[in-house]
Amino acid sequence: MKFNRNGVTGGMLGGIALFASMSAQAMNYFELETYPYSTAARGEVEVENRMTYSRRGTKEEETPGANKGLTRSSFEAVYGVTDKSEVAAYVDYARPRDGEFDRVANRVRYRTRFYEKGELPVDLGLYAEMEFPRRDVNDAEFELRGILEKDFDKWTLDFNPMFEKVVRGIEAGAGWEFQYAASLIYRMNERWHPRLDLFGDFGLIRNFDSKDQQKQLLSPAVDIKFGHGLNAGFGIGYGLTKATEQQVVRARIEWEFY
Numbered sequence: 001m002k003f004n005r006n007g008v009t010g011g012m013l014g015g016i017a018l019f020a021s022m023s024a025q026a027m028n029y030f031e032l033e034t035y036p037y038s039t040a041a042r043g044e045v046e047v048e049n050r051m052t053y054s055r056r057g058t059k060e061e062e063t064p065g066a067n068k069g070l071t072r073s074s075f076e077a078v079y080g081v082t083d084k085s086e087v088a089a090y091v092d093y094a095r096p097r098d099g100e101f102d103r104v105a106n107r108v109r110y111r112t113r114f115y116e117k118g119e120l121p122v123d124l125g126l127y128a129e130m131e132f133p134r135r136d137v138n139d140a141e142f143e144l145r146g147i148l149e150k151d152f153d154k155w156t157l158d159f160n161p162m163f164e165k166v167v168r169g170i171e172a173g174a175g176w177e178f179q180y181a182a183s184l185i186y187r188m189n190e191r192w193h194p195r196l197d198l199f200g201d202f203g204l205i206r207n208f209d210s211k212d213q214q215k216q217l218l219s220p221a222v223d224i225k226f227g228h229g230l231n232a233g234f235g236i237g238y239g240l241t242k243a244t245e246q247q248v249v250r251a252r253i254e255w256e257f258y
Contacts, residue, residue, distance in 0.1 A: 069097025
């Protein structure tokens with residue numbers, strides 16, 4: 001194994017980047033997603049891949065440029081249990097610059113919606129997830145997010161308040177963390193849906209992080225419906241704080257079938 005001038009191997013650097021990318025109690029760059037009110041139909045199957053690539057890392061003084069060149073990939077399979085609820089399983093992979101893909105976590109989740117669309121002033125849903133990281137200081141993490149959606153003519157506003165807690169591991173006693181995902185979507189036509197996404201992580205509820213340590217990511221994006229159950233999405237995220245990765249390229253492809 002070759003060492004560079006500083007005596008640190010490329011493999012060690014890759015390991016550090018991977019650990020930083022999958023640490024609990026942090027924004028989940030594997031799933032930069034605002035969940036809508038709608039769910040998979042009964043018996044419907046969806047397979048999906050989300051990928052992000054960090055063109056520019058963080059601006060923190062201690063670790064400038066952290067995670068630059070890091071690619072994250074998440075594979076998801078969804079099944080519609082009823083017309084209002086679905087279950088899903090994920091496998092997350094990460095690849096540091098000049099490294100190889102490595103599996104970093106498994107996740108399972110349940111999502112449901114309440115009432116029919118338009119029956120309430122705001123359409124409501126609920127999402128619950130368990131994550132099982134690998135080679136992390138924590139073994140299991142729980143996430144609960146609310147789903148709120150409101151349509152205004154051709155516009156749709158989605159908001160997901162998120163509450164996250166380590167349930168098994170060194171940080172199990174740290175308490176709950178508050179994050180959010182929000183999207184403003186313009187339903188231009190049946191195929192094209194431009195959108196503006198905002199993702200944030202304030203830190204632990206009992207002691208929010210300082211402004212520079214919070215993570216806030218603004219991302220213009222577009223969803224494209226190709227027909228026959230094939231959908232895709234593309235966007236670029238821009239970090240609004242020093243602790244946020246400064247430029248993240250996003251891509252998603254999804255296939256729905258029965």
